[in-house]
Amino acid sequence: MTLPSIGVVIVTMGTRPRELDDLLASVEKQDVPAQVVLVGNATPLTDVSADVTKIPLEENLGCPGGRNVGLKMLCDSGEVDVVIELDDDGLLIADDVFRRVQQLFAADLKLGIIGFRVADEYGHTERRWVPRLRADDPMRRGLVTAFLGGGHAFSVPMLNEIGLWPAEFFFGHEESDLAWRSLDGGWKILYEPELVLQHPKTSPARHAVYYRFTARNRVWLARRRLPAPLVPVYLGLWILLTLARIRSLSDLKAWCGGFWEGLRTSCGPRKPMKWRTVWQMTRLGRPPIL
Structure with missing residues (x-):
């Protein structure tokens, strides 16, 4: 089984330098190498010493717009099969996350998105961080209709087919737009709670x-x-x-x-979704009216 190559995109505004350094260190410790692209939303990235590809932007393009810059670079390179995106105040607490992502994508060619479980520093996952309506058990793995923007992985073939983030959204619901397009294109979204991104408990x-x-x-x-x-x-x-x-x-x-x-x-x-997709989302437990 051929394992896909991994790329990573992180967007920062330069306001959390300590957290960003910790995140980059946790990425460096992964047991699978990855091409890492750091995008600076209206920040020059001059204080970042990590050996990554840096793209400082003169203006703040918002989270989806900034991520698109990194995604486009990696997708156009032809050298990456899967892109992992991480919030700049997140932290990978295990060193085998990339390897497990590789294995999941290699096992299912129609897997488009893997959503990580987000947990605070005490290991607690809030209900709003679980991408399903019945969120009592954050450890329940399975196919879902949504994913968290803080930590996830995309299939590059999926992105090439359905397109990138809706940059014009700037902030909010960009995950839903991309998830709905993914499902409508016949791709799967998997919530994998064993893949953990540690993230501070904050309110949107x-x-x-x-x-x-x-x-x-x-x-x-x-x-x-x-x-x-x-x-x-x-x-x-x-x-x-x-x-x-x-x-x-x-x-x-x-x-x-x-x-x-x-x-x-x-x-x-x-481009409205097909009624078949509406029914699929309903069977997965979240019709697209909720």
Whole structure:
């Protein structure tokens, strides 16, 4: 069995130098070599001493835009079969992660994405880090409809077929867009809890643009990827859930502004998923209205 070659993409804004150094050290300790590309979102990367390919960007392209720069370099090289992407404040606590990723992709040529289990420094995995609705058991392995952006692996043939991240999203729901395109293309998404990325426990709402971009991108996602009858169902359900969850008037105002922005601005090319994909996602436990 021929094992795929590995590439790694890490995007940083230069705000977590200690964590980034630790992550790069954990990548270097892996028992399988990898081509590592470090992308600096509006940061020169001059303080990074690790022996990796560095791409400093003059402007912040957002997480998906920055990752696309690294992905394109590795995919175009023709030397990499699988790309692993890691958050710059994550940490690989085992040294055989890359080897196990190789084995999983080699065993199933239709495997498109592997989602890692994210756990804090105490080994605890929060419910929101488990990519399924029934999240009681974070150790339950299997095929899913989503993955976490913090730690995952992509098949390069899949990326060549379905395309890269939706850079225009900038922040929020870019994983859903890519996951839905992957499933619609006939690829599989595997959640593998034995592959662990240690990550500090943080709230996504810590970002100032969280509520605005979350709302805008959710509307864009529906307009781009859902069959027409499901668009109002999806958006109506999330309006109700948001009203039930948001506790701050300022946060609600930002969310409503983002929702309206998503309705009135271009969402990019529309390519709704097949009804077969809707049914497949439903059988996997997460229909694309949730």
